Amino acid sequence: MTKNALVTGITGQDGSYLAELLLSKGYKVYGLRRRTSMPMMENIEHIEKEIEFLDGDLMDQGSLSQAVRIAKPDEVYNLAAQSFVGSSWDQPSLTGQLTGIGVTNMLEAVRLNRPEAKFYQASSSEMFGKVVETPQKETTPFYPRSPYGVAKVYGHWITVNYRESYDMFACSGILFNHESPRRGIEFVTRKVTDAVAKIKLGLQKELRMGNLDAKRDWGFAGDYVKAMWLMLQQDKPQDYVIATGETHTVHELVDIAFNQVGLNWRDYVVIDPRFVRPAEVDLLLGDSSKARQELGWELEVNFEQLVRMMVESDLEKNKRLLQNDNAFINV
Ligand code: NAP
Ligand code: G4F
Numbered sequence: 001m002t003k004n005a006l007v008t009g010i011t012g013q014d015g016s017y018l019a020e021l022l023l024s025k026g027y028k029v030y031g032l033r034r035r036t037s038m039p040m041m042e043n044i045e046h047i048e049k050e051i052e053f054l055d056g057d058l059m060d061q062g063s064l065s066q067a068v069r070i071a072k073p074d075e076v077y078n079l080a081a082q083s084f085v086g087s088s089w090d091q092p093s094l095t096g097q098l099t100g101i102g103v104t105n106m107l108e109a110v111r112l113n114r115p116e117a118k119f120y121q122a123s124s125s126e127m128f129g130k131v132v133e134t135p136q137k138e139t140t141p142f143y144p145r146s147p148y149g150v151a152k153v154y155g156h157w158i159t160v161n162y163r164e165s166y167d168m169f170a171c172s173g174i175l176f177n178h179e180s181p182r183r184g185i186e187f188v189t190r191k192v193t194d195a196v197a198k199i200k201l202g203l204q205k206e207l208r209m210g211n212l213d214a215k216r217d218w219g220f221a222g223d224y225v226k227a228m229w230l231m232l233q234q235d236k237p238q239d240y241v242i243a244t245g246e247t248h249t250v251h252e253l254v255d256i257a258f259n260q261v262g263l264n265w266r267d268y269v270v271i272d273p274r275f276v277r278p279a280e281v282d283l284l285l286g287d288s289s290k291a292r293q294e295l296g297w298e299l300e301v302n303f304e305q306l307v308r309m310m311v312e313s314d315l316e317k318n319k320r321l322l323q324n325d326n327a328f329i330n331v
Helices: 013-024 061-071 092-113 147-166 188-200 221-232 250-260 289-295 303-330
Strands: 004-008 028-033 051-055 075-078 118-124 170-175 207-209 240-242 269-271
Touching (some): 004 061, 013 028, 013 221, 028 061, 061 092, 075 092, 092 147, 118 221, 147 170, 170 221, 188 207, 188 250, 188 303, 207 250, 221 289, 240 289
Parallel strands (some): 004 028, 004 075, 028 051, 118 170, 170 240
16 A cells, blocks of 8 residues: 655755655655745755645644645654754754754644654754764763754654653654755855865865864765664664764865865865854764664765765766856857
8 A cells, every 4th residue: 555755854955865765665755845935946856746745834833734634644754944053053043943843843733633653853963962972872962062953952852752642653863964966055065065066167266164173974865864764664663873883074075075176175275264163063973783783774875985976966067057157158
């Protein structure tokens, strides 16, 4: 029998990879999409016709209930959020409302309209923040360092609370940073790979960056959405850490990306205090043994392959932009 899935945040990086995975498994996919003057459909335009879109916003309880009633989901993936840590200091209340309380709104919509649905919450390694142990695992205490991290801790615990209060199948994936060519341009990996491509093509002269010493456990988004799905195929709802088990500095990321196009990063990177955060998460390194053993989850793309994939994609995208501009000039 066909299963129904409802995905919030379907236009985002993870939503697009998850929708592809669910469609490939024969699911009927419903995507919650908020109204904007110009919807950002770039990530999903290749599968747009296979998805049924429902209008809704995490801040609007009625729209969420309506979406759940229409979709009658077997599985709900709550991926929508204000997901950029840097912006969370500029918009702390909005981040709290959306990334934190928005989870309660979605859980309530499921509890009241489809309590038997399995629920996935997109928790984050940002919750570990100023880490109290390394590597970080499911039992590591949280110490968030940004309004975003604080909001995610709320979202995480309210999911645990609905599981324990209402016996709902509600679980969280504590995902470490995961990237792809579909990553938003403000995140450090994509900012770097796009800049490398533009500099190589003569479209940009320098790259302004913040803290190059920060360390992250970076994986490929396509691998991570498989873990989300696996969590909802289990008999019991449980939370899992999803990570590569390797950590790299931003400096290494920059080095590999510039090297790939034969340039030396020292000639182009400028440290700019505007990109240094009020409180930093210095080191993230995840231990996903539990997910590997219990879910059978495996990685396919390593850090170097990921950076190379993103640089290649940005070179292609920027070459196309350049060709379109030249065609326009020649008209
Ligand atoms: P993303 O690319 O920023 O996508 C966020 C999605 O949320 C977009 O589809 C966005 O829609 C939607 N959204 C924002 N505000 C909304 C609202 N008020 N109502 C409904 N939808 C709204 O994020 P991502 O990288 O795919 O991450 C997915 C989730 O995983 C997020 O919750 C993020 O915090 C979490 N997470 C990500 C990582 C990572 O490394 N990527 C790691 C751990 C956890 P628009 O297109 O309309 O903006
Ligand atoms: O790419 P980032 O902005 O990602 P961050 O803050 O680690 O958050 C991402 O991963 C979380 C999982 O741990 C998610 F929950 C969250 O939604 C998001 O997807 O920054 C990575 C590191 C930081 O230490 C930052 O200070 O890169 C450092 N950095 C240095 N220069 C920079 C820059 N980050 C950005 N965005 N821009 C810079 O110029």
